[in-house]
Amino acid sequence: MATAADGRLQGARSANTSSFSRARSSPSAVLPSPPNPGVKLGPNGATFVSSGIPDLDRILGGGFLLGSLVMVMEDADAPHHLLLLRNFMSQGVVHRQPVLFASPLRDPRAFLGTLPSPVSSSKEHRQRDTLVDHNQQDQEKGLRIAWQYKKYFGDQQSSQNHNRDVKQEFSNDFDLRKALERQHVQYIESMSIQDIPHLTILRDRCSNFLSGLPRSDGGNLSAGRIAIQSLCAPQCGYAEMDWDLVAFIRFLRSIIRSSNVVAVVTFPTSFLLPAFLKRWQHLADTLLSVRAIPDEDKDMAKLLTGYQDMLGLLHVHKVAQNNSQVPTVLEASTFSLKLQKRRSLVLERLNQAPVEASSGTSYSTSGTCSGPSKGSSLDF
Amino acid sequence: MNPSPPPPRDPDLLEEALGLGRGGSPPWRLAFVEDCVETSGAFVLHHFLKRALSTEGDGTVVFLGLAQPFSHYDRVLRKMGCNLSVQRNKNKLHFIDLLNLEFLGERRLSNEKGENDIEIGFMDLYNRILRSIEAIRSKDYNGGWTTIIIDDLSHLEIAAHGSAKHVLDFLQYCRSLTSEMDCSLVILNHEDIHSSDEALQMLSHLDYISDILIKAETLSTGIAADVHGQMTVIIKDAPGGLIKKLHSFQFKVKENGVEFFYPGSRF
Numbered sequence: 095m096a097t098a099a100d101g102r103l104q105g106a107r108s109a110n111t112s113s114f115s116r117a118r119s120s121p122s123a124v125l126p127s128p129p130n131p132g133v134k135l136g137p138n139g140a141t142f143v144s145s146g147i148p149d150l151d152r153i154l155g156g157g158f159l160l161g162s163l164v165m166v167m168e169d170a171d172a173p174h175h176l177l178l179l180r181n182f183m184s185q186g187v188v189h190r191q192p193v194l195f196a197s198p199l200r201d202p203r204a205f206l207g208t209l210p211s212p213v214s215s216s217k218e219h220r221q222r223d224t225l226v227d228h229n230q231q232d233q234e235k236g237l238r239i240a241w242q243y244k245k246y247f248g249d250q251q252s253s254q255n256h257n258r259d260v261k262q263e264f265s266n267d268f269d270l271r272k273a274l275e276r277q278h279v280q281y282i283e284s285m286s287i288q289d290i291p292h293l294t295i296l297r298d299r300c301s302n303f304l305s306g307l308p309r310s311d312g313g314n315l316s317a318g319r320i321a322i323q324s325l326c327a328p329q330c331g332y333a334e335m336d337w338d339l340v341a342f343i344r345f346l347r348s349i350i351r352s353s354n355v356v357a358v359v360t361f362p363t364s365f366l367l368p369a370f371l372k373r374w375q376h377l378a379d380t381l382l383s384v385r386a387i388p389d390e391d392k393d394m395a396k397l398l399t400g401y402q403d404m405l406g407l408l409h410v411h412k413v414a415q416n417n418s419q420v421p422t423v424l425e426a427s428t429f430s431l432k433l434q435k436r437r438s439l440v441l442e443r444l445n446q447a448p449v450e451a452s453s454g455t456s457y458s459t460s461g462t463c464s465g466p467s468k469g470s471s472l473d474f
Numbered sequence: 475m476n477p478s479p480p481p482p483r484d485p486d487l488l489e490e491a492l493g494l495g496r497g498g499s500p501p502w503r504l505a506f507v508e509d510c511v512e513t514s515g516a517f518v519l520h521h522f523l524k525r526a527l528s529t530e531g532d533g534t535v536v537f538l539g540l541a542q543p544f545s546h547y548d549r550v551l552r553k554m555g556c557n558l559s560v561q562r563n564k565n566k567l568h569f570i571d572l573l574n575l576e577f578l579g580e581r582r583l584s585n586e587k588g589e590n591d592i593e594i595g596f597m598d599l600y601n602r603i604l605r606s607i608e609a610i611r612s613k614d615y616n617g618g619w620t621t622i623i624i625d626d627l628s629h630l631e632i633a634a635h636g637s638a639k640h641v642l643d644f645l646q647y648c649r650s651l652t653s654e655m656d657c658s659l660v661i662l663n664h665e666d667i668h669s670s671d672e673a674l675q676m677l678s679h680l681d682y683i684s685d686i687l688i689k690a691e692t693l694s695t696g697i698a699a700d701v702h703g704q705m706t707v708i709i710k711d712a713p714g715g716l717i718k719k720l721h722s723f724q725f726k727v728k729e730n731g732v733e734f735f736y737p738g739s740r741f
Binding site for chain 2: 338349369370415423
């Protein structure tokens with residue numbers, strides 16, 4: 095056990111100092127990932143936490159980067175950003191990570207009552223167990239895996255198995271119809287930013303939250319999450335405080351940069367001046383936007399397959415690039431938000447529908463039209 | 475000055491455009507790098523940083539890091555073959571960590587007092603730059619060229635609570651510093667945040683005081699995996715003067731450097 099722990103420590107250290115990203119992708123380098131299932135190591139010394147939507151994690155190259163600021167531009171007409179926030183917080187609860195939630199709602203606790211709980215199916219009973227007694231299982235798993243390594247030392251197969259194990263626990267599917275039980279939610283720190291004329295209080299709460307986080311010891315990384323809903327909504331009363339708001343975002347960005355926290359801030363774009371909107375976008379490490387789609391748009395329905403099942407669109411504008419200068423170029427930047435089996439969120443690339451009577455000229459934008467879209471059309 | 479070594483692979487279009495001979499001093503004082511949300515121009519700063527600290531030249535750098543912590547630059551530059559920690563210990567790099575810089579503190583003070591706070595803050599910052607340059611030149615100084623790099627100006631504006639007047643004053647001071655201390659200044663700025671009238675004034679002011687403007691933009695056809703964007707280098711014959719030369723090319727950012735090429739010459 096001691097040797098395994100040493101190896102893990104050493105691995106963590108080499109992950110921090112290694113300057114080559116190539117080395118990280120080799121199985122031996124991934125092998126000593128921290129035993130905490132909520133945190134995953136990536137290239138460039140990055141550590142990820144899950145966004146709560148497995149598809150989004152995949153799109154972003156692993157999840158939300160710890161120490162980064164994720165900003166979501168809201169749609170003025172639809173509350174799709176709340177889906178992202180809910181899953182983000184629920185995933186934090188499942189992983190027993192400290193969560194701070196700030197909202198312009200008068201009673202943020204009520205909103206926390208709507209957090210989805212993880213999907214429990216017979217196939218994924220491991221995920222169901224994670225909620226029950228998480229820590230104990232972790233330790234057992236850590237032990238078992240360490241033991242396996244000794245047995246199959248140098249065997250690639252085992253490390254791949256291990257990877258798969260970690261991946262399974264890293265992100266859960268959430269059932270939007272089933273609320274998370276109260277006793278789990280009560281650990282979320284929440285505050286209302288309505289009628290608080292100064293951002294000082296929010297600043298203090300954020301820095302207190304950060305200083306209250308357990309220190310990461312050894313290879314066991316502990317992460318925290320900050321979720322701020324509708325930062326510049328009119329009910330917050332931040333009119334004429336444009337510079338205070340950008341200063342707050344800069345402050346938030348700078349304090350989380352050196353910590354194991356990821357912050358998700360959603361904001362309605364229509365209340366910002368264009369120049370400030372750009373400033374906010376520049377400050378974001380990861381920039382997403384959500385958009386509703388009109389119900390009865392015949393043209394769109396003809397153009398895209400599975401249009402009826404779409405809840406909305408998610409657009410990825412920018413992906414966090416800490417410790418690297420290379421921009422991430424995604425194959426597609428717009429995805430459709432859908433519900434799988436009416437309960438869990440999935441993201442799919444847009445697929446152009448075949449044009450009738452001219453199959454020769456039609457082309458599909460991608461080959462990733464996966465199972466869920468077919469299944470869900472039956473469900474609805 | 476030095477016999478120019480054979481070009482390693484492709485001629486570096488950016489260096490060519492900027493008129494940078496190896497080891498020699500650049501023929502300009504103030505360069506602005508402008509980028510937008512879609513295309514970050516930070517890689518140009520990394521390029522300058524690496525170039526200044528490379529073993530051939532004996533240049534030195536004062537780096538004002540407002541946007542990222544030192545660890546970020548350290549990692550990025552290490553992949554480019556330049557160890558910032560070593561350079562820092564060798565007194566060739568002075569990194570001023572300004573990630574938490576804020577002139578007003580937490581509360582908004584009364585107007586006059588608040589204004590003064592910004593002034594005091596900027597004066598303090600200016601003195602820190604000055605002290606860094608003096609520290610660089612105090613011991614085993616071999617006459618190398620000093621570059622001041624600011625990453626980035628928009629953060630300075632936020633720290634100053636949007637007081638364009640103070641930011642411009644500060645830049646004016648820095649500009650005079652370049653002729654006083656014989657160094658050059660490279661500043662990253664975002665072009666798209668200056669869209670309102672008032673801010674546009676700021677942008678034109680910045681345009682005026684610069685010798686060189688480097689613009690990083692996305693391709694008009696959208697983002698691509700092979701071409702990350704296009705770059706326009708505008709060289710003026712004097713601050714506020716006419717455009718002397720205009721270079722335009724495309725780039726692809728890699729971990730160990732940047733590839734520059736003419737449109738259509740690749741892929």
